Amino acid sequence: MTYYWLRQLHVATVIFTIGFFVLRFYWMLRRPQLTGKTEVRILSVVNDTLLLAAGLSMAIMSHQYPFTTPWLTAKLVALLIYIVLGTMALRRGRTRRSRTVFGVLAILSVGYIVAVALTRSSTPWISVIY
Numbered sequence: 001m002t003y004y005w006l007r008q009l010h011v012a013t014v015i016f017t018i019g020f021f022v023l024r025f026y027w028m029l030r031r032p033q034l035t036g037k038t039e040v041r042i043l044s045v046v047n048d049t050l051l052l053a054a055g056l057s058m059a060i061m062s063h064q065y066p067f068t069t070p071w072l073t074a075k076l077v078a079l080l081i082y083i084v085l086g087t088m089a090l091r092r093g094r095t096r097r098s099r100t101v102f103g104v105l106a107i108l109s110v111g112y113i114v115a116v117a118l119t120r121s122s123t124p125w126i127s128v129i130y
Helices: 003-030 038-062 070-092 096-119 124-129
Strands: none
Touching (some): 003 038, 003 096, 070 096, 096 124
16 A cells, blocks of 8 residues: 555545544534444544554654654644543533533644644644744
């Protein structure tokens, strides 16, 4: 599999992940019984596994690794933050208000991840300003 196709898979799974998170966040706010369905969790795990596998494969093929490439390190740290915030938003938040705050923060962190990926800079807002 060439780098191009891995990148296409990665981008497609990123788009699906973002859209599916927003959908599950909406369900959590309006129809919480839908978020816990087995099919929903399986689909999320399968997609996230493909996303991670494609990302790791691209890093290996391009010889760019976290902790040696600053923008990739920033993306990885932001991914871990997104995972924690997303978990708090969908499952672990104690109140509806806290889940809403965590959900919005998770969406903002995904925006940062996408901006870092597009600019290949750990400070993507500087790339936009200049």
